[in-house]
Amino acid sequence: MPAAPLKTRERLSEVRYEIRGELARRARELEVQGRTLIKLNIGNPGAFGFRAPAHLQRAIVDGIDQTDPYTHQQGLPEAREAVAAHYKARGTPHVTPERVFIGNGVSELIDLSLRALLNPGDEVLLPSPDYPLWSAATILNDGRPVYYRCLPSNGFLPDPDEIEALVSSRTRAIVLINPNNPTGANYPRELIERIVAIAERHGLLLLCDEIYDAILYDDAAFQPIAPLAGDVPCLSFSGLSKVHRACGWRVGWAVLSGDPMRVGAFHHAMDLLGALRLCANVPGQFAVQAALQGDDTIGALCAPGGRLHEARRAVVDAVAASPHLALVTPDAALYAFPSVVGEAAEGFDDHRFALELLESEDVLVVPGSSFNVPYRNHFRVTLLPPPEQLREVFERIDRVLDRMAGA
Ligand code: PLP
Secondary structure, three states: OOOOOOOOOHHHHHOOOHHHOHHHHHHHHHHHOOOOOEEOOOOOHHHHOOOOOHHHHHHHHHHHHHOOOOOOOOOOHHHHHHHHHHHHHOOOOOOOHHHEEEEOHHHHHHHHHHHHHOOOOOEEEEEEOOOOHHHHHHHHOOOEEEEEEEOHHHOOOEOHHHHHHHOOOOEEEEEEEOOOOOOOOOOOHHHHHHHHHHHHHHOOEEEEEOOOOOOEOOOOOOOOOHHHHOOOOEEEEEEOOOOOOOHHHOOEEEEEEOOHHHHHHHHHHHHHHHHHOOOOOHHHHOOHHHHHHOOOOOHHHHOOOOHHHHHHHHHHHHHHHOOOEEOOOOOEOOEEOOEEOHHHHOOOOHHHHHHHHHHHHOEEOEEHHHHOOOOOOEEEEEOOOOHHHHHHHHHHHHHHHHHHOOO
């Protein structure tokens, strides 16, 4: 008798990560057949010709002969000191190197933090749209995602009254992704203050994914959450992947702030879970100090004339010229999240559109519903390609939408 197929974890059926899912697999098949695709599905700077700054590369090369041993589970002391100093300088309260955790990217730390926090059935308030790892990690750590809406009609900003109305006796944390992936929204101070007050009133942890904290356009200013949170427990995440264009090095950090009496047990849980996986990739940790104490290299890319600024302008202009598209202009981060409007929007299905765009125009985008929204008329592109390539992409998108509109 043939052996039964292996069973897998049941709750995986609730988990989706379509940024690298079915469409990406189809794209790979087309590439194997010899097609040349423009792949806008992943915010992967290195894939679009961006390099990590030379002083970060040098820090790894200079440190390489010291990278053989495991480090402490929370990370290399020099790296943690640099992170602590950086967060202290921006006004984060109660920060010491002991409260810094270095991980294999923010991804690993998101998972660790939810594993440290949740018991079965606990609820986590998540933005909709979200970066889908947050939903996945909540589910796989036995939690329940409860979504608060960030609607395009409100510039993709959340409504604090709605967040508070969703708090239940099972709620443990509020996740904020600011600046936001996929929308590019950048939250103003007053909004953050209101959300901090909700966390304070209900005894919740603030999980602040700030991985795009220095990728800002025009006059956008980043407001870190922890400095406004005072004694409210807060875990702030960032890393080398985006601002420092070093995704492949797999280095992220999380900084714990808030009243020591309230965060002690959580700190211990994070430390224990960190110890179980021994330590983060060591060579990459050698670049953290250089990244946080060296020259700012992202500012010029986001300023007028800079590659990201001009890419964003190309997208904004292309959407303005399209009869089929609308866009909340992204203030920050590496993405645009346009919607389909007008005749093409009738009966529109974001997955069908993305598949058609891939098959007929060799362009890969991510359907909006992959980001845990109930509507199906958005899609996400990354702003990483050169502006001229983005202009070409939007011509191809318009061609598909023309056909869908029956024009
Ligand atoms: N958080 C957000 C909002 C992201 O967009 C990403 C990656 O795209 C991550 C976390 C994961 O980043 P890392 O490369 O540090 O694991």
